[in-house]
Structures are given as C-alpha cells and as structure tokens.
Amino acid sequence: MTRRTLAVVSAGLSQPSSTRLLADQLAAATRDELVRRGAEVRLDVVELREHAHDVVNHLLTGFPSASLRTALDAVAGADGVIAVTPIFSASYSGLFKSFFDVLDSGALAGTPVLVGATGGTARHSLALEHAVRPLFGYLRAVVVPTGVYAAGADWSGDTADGALRDRILHAGAELAEQVDRRPASVGPADPFALTTDFAQLLGGGREE
Secondary structure: OEEEEEEEEEOOOOOOOHHHHHHHHHHHHHHHHHHHOOEEEEEEEEEHHHHHHHHHHHHHHOOOOHHHHHHHHHHHOOOEEEEEEEEEOOEEOHHHHHHHHHOOOOOOOOOEEEEEEEEOOHHHOOHHHHHHHHHHHHOOOEEOOOOEEEEHHHEEOOEEOHHHHHHHHHHHHHHHHHHHOOOOOOOOOOOOOOOOOHHHHHOOOOOO
16 A cells, blocks of 8 residues: 655644634545545644744744754655645735745655635635745646635635535545655655765775
C-alpha cells in the first residue's frame, strides 16, 4: 500500500474557525479519494495561529524555532498541500503570506496544491483567483484547477451546503488525482546527513 502525506495549512485566526473547517473538509475529501485508490494517508495539520510569533521572529532573524521548523518540514515534505486562508482587504492574510515567505526556496516546486479561502460574503471570492492562486504559481507548485471559496452563508453550523459540498468533493478528487500519479515524497533533505562515508572522509576523499 502506498503511503501518502497531506499537509493541511490553515490561516484562520479565531477558534473555532471557518477557515479551519474548510481546510478539514477539503482534507477529508482528498484523503477519502486517496484511500479509495488504495493509499494509506497521513494528515499533517499546520495551524498558523499557533506559529504566528515564530513566523515573525523568523522573518527578523532568519532562523525558525523548533516547532516552526517542524511545520515547514511538514509542508516541504508532503505529497500534496491544502492551503486555506481568510480573505482580508481582497487578498490572503498577512500570516498566510508570511508563512510561505519563510518556506525554503523551491520547497513547493512541482508539489500538487489545493487552494481555498473563506470570507464574510461572496464578493471576496475572486481573491482566490487573483491573489491566492498566483502566489502558488510563483512558488512553482502545481495548483489544481478547482479552488474552493466559502462565504458565511455557505455554512449551516459545521456543515457545508450542497453547492459548497460538491465543490469540496470535486477539488479533493482533483488533488488526489495529482498526488496519486506522482512518486511518493521522500521528505525534505536532512542538512546534516552525510553524503560521504567516514572511510572516505578519513582518507581525504581518495579511494584506495
């Protein structure tokens, strides 16, 4: 059985959060489709509100905390990424952008990504296409065609309405298709891993 890892990035600021709710439902739809295809799936959830101070410190110092490094590695090493942001002032949140600013260069190149966003009204839905999708295009990710925007009116408690639910299922199937057709991720490279054995090191790299 193929093992797959999905990183689920939620930039919601409140608890409970409609952003996290959408992220969880997108993750469930993608996981269920991958399981149907015979994969074993692990979800790594990155709740950005828990890393907000560390993200700012990383921007100022250039060094991540241990917990932020774990979150960054989870995203960089995933077979697929689900990234969901609230929309503020017609664009993604500052925390959402800052997290991807401190992600290692090239970490998402070729990685399938499903983008989602939440907002108070449907008027903000175009921000998904003119702001969020171009960000991941710049990062050289493979963004699936269907993005999912959810306004407040699209929810009934913790349940998506029929149209939103259909879009969630469709987007999850698209991400699962992209993940399924790729080799399993080997995770981020270990910067401390030895590429030369000790015998070669002691011999100055020469072969006897």
